[in-house]
Amino acid sequence: MIILGIETSCDETAAAVVDDEGVIRGELVLSQIEAHRPFGGVVPEIAARNHVAHLDRLIVETMDEAGATFPELDCVAATAGPGLIGGLLVGVMTAKAIAAVHALPFLAINHLEAHALVPRMLAPIAFPYLVLLISGGHCQLLIANGVGSYSRLGTTIDDAVGEAFDKTAKMLGLDYPGGPAIEAAACGGDPARFKLPRPLINRAGADFSFSGLKTAVRHTIHRLPDAPTATDAKDIAAAFQIAVGDVLCNRTANAMQMFSERTGKMTGNLVVAGGVAANQYLGDRLKQTASDAGFQVVVPPPALCTDNAAMIAWAGIERRRAGFSGDPLDTIALARWPLDPVSARPGAKA
Ligand code: KG4
Ligand code: ZN
Numbered sequence: 001m002i003i004l005g006i007e008t009s010c011d012e013t014a015a016a017v018v019d020d021e022g023v024i025r026g027e028l029v030l031s032q033i034e035a036h037r038p039f040g041g042v043v044p045e046i047a048a049r050n051h052v053a054h055l056d057r058l059i060v061e062t063m064d065e066a067g068a069t070f071p072e073l074d075c076v077a078a079t080a081g082p083g084l085i086g087g088l089l090v091g092v093m094t095a096k097a098i099a100a101v102h103a104l105p106f107l108a109i110n111h112l113e114a115h116a117l118v119p120r121m122l123a124p125i126a127f128p129y130l131v132l133l134i135s136g137g138h139c140q141l142l143i144a145n146g147v148g149s150y151s152r153l154g155t156t157i158d159d160a161v162g163e164a165f166d167k168t169a170k171m172l173g174l175d176y177p178g179g180p181a182i183e184a185a186a187c188g189g190d191p192a193r194f195k196l197p198r199p200l201i202n203r204a205g206a207d208f209s210f211s212g213l214k215t216a217v218r219h220t221i222h223r224l225p226d227a228p229t230a231t232d233a234k235d236i237a238a239a240f241q242i243a244v245g246d247v248l249c250n251r252t253a254n255a256m257q258m259f260s261e262r263t264g265k266m267t268g269n270l271v272v273a274g275g276v277a278a279n280q281y282l283g284d285r286l287k288q289t290a291s292d293a294g295f296q297v298v299v300p301p302p303a304l305c306t307d308n309a310a311m312i313a314w315a316g317i318e319r320r321r322a323g324f325s326g327d328p329l330d331t332i333a334l335a336r337w338p339l340d341p342v343s344a345r346p347g348a349k350a
């Protein structure tokens with residue numbers, strides 16, 4: 001079985017051809033970072049226009065690299081949500097067109113499910129497992145019970161953690177995207193010089209909140225006599241990163257307990273996915289928290305943690321294997337599409 005996957009939900013235009021043994025036969029990811037850098041964040045309109053400009057060529061080149069022709073595909077899978085609607089429409093319409101022309105099944109993939117399932121492309125990780133999804137658009141903890149079956153334990157009540165990294169970096173005059181810039185700046189910074197809050201820490205449940213932390217960073221910067229110096233930026237970045245680490249570890253510790261209560265399993269795998277999972281400091285903290293609770297952390301390699309199309313194709317493989325034949329061609333893209341049992345699949349009536 002080989003599947004073409006298409007990802008256009010945010011600022012990466014990506015295509016990949018993956019087989020059912022988890023081999024990536026061809027893959028291209030075009031980052032739009034340069035297009036959004038002047039704005040310090042993703043501009044939805046610019047993102048959608050870039051997807052339109054590049055997706056067709058990217059798919060042709062990916063198919064060439066894979067040495068595959070469209071009729072040889074088992075099906076075409078595209079991210080149908082959640083994400084920026086303009087970009088989602090570009091990917092979904094392109095996938096539907098290929099599927100219609102070549103009489104192939106079309107699969108509408110949930111981007112969150114793709115992040116959650118991709119570690120299984122590399123190793124036989126058995127269900128159920130716990131997923132911490134930390135990216136620019138999402139911050140949630142869920143149990144992956146099986147393909148198409150997820151229980152959300154907690155989510156952010158305001159900003160995503162990656163967004164907090166990006167906004168903090170912008171306030172400090174650091175580069176975009178903010179995550180890697182903050183991580184680099186925090187190295188050698190004094191985390192004790194500034195006090196920052198840890199929203200929701202030690203509260204029951206596994207929800208997150210980051211807007212108060214972001215506001216506290218803004219106030220800290222405003223209290224400085226001048227614009228932040230390089231040393232100020234390093235110290236604030238260090239304080240911010242530790243605060244995020246404390247919050248993520250505290251919420252994840254609660255989620256591991258909830259996982260054990262719900263599944264009866266006292267140990268398990270904690271999959272950490274999304275762009276923020278590339279952060280070495282946070283990864284080390286989470287490993288420690290997990291091992292204290294008898295859990296093992298699984299972090300996919302960075303190229304599979306950040307947005308990519310191999311994970312979309314792989315989610316397609318998993319869905320086909322689980323018996324899903326395909327989605328109708330009048331399936332719509334959804335900007336909001338929560339990943340839990342009560343959320344409906346996107347469909348004609350959605
Ligand atoms: O998963 P992703 O590529 O795109 C989505 O948001 O879906 O994640 C991008 C986010 C950005 O907010 C970026 O700043 C953050 O991941 N990020 C990091 C690091 N590398 C990327 N955050 C913290 N530390 C990093 N090293
Ligand atoms: Zn993502």
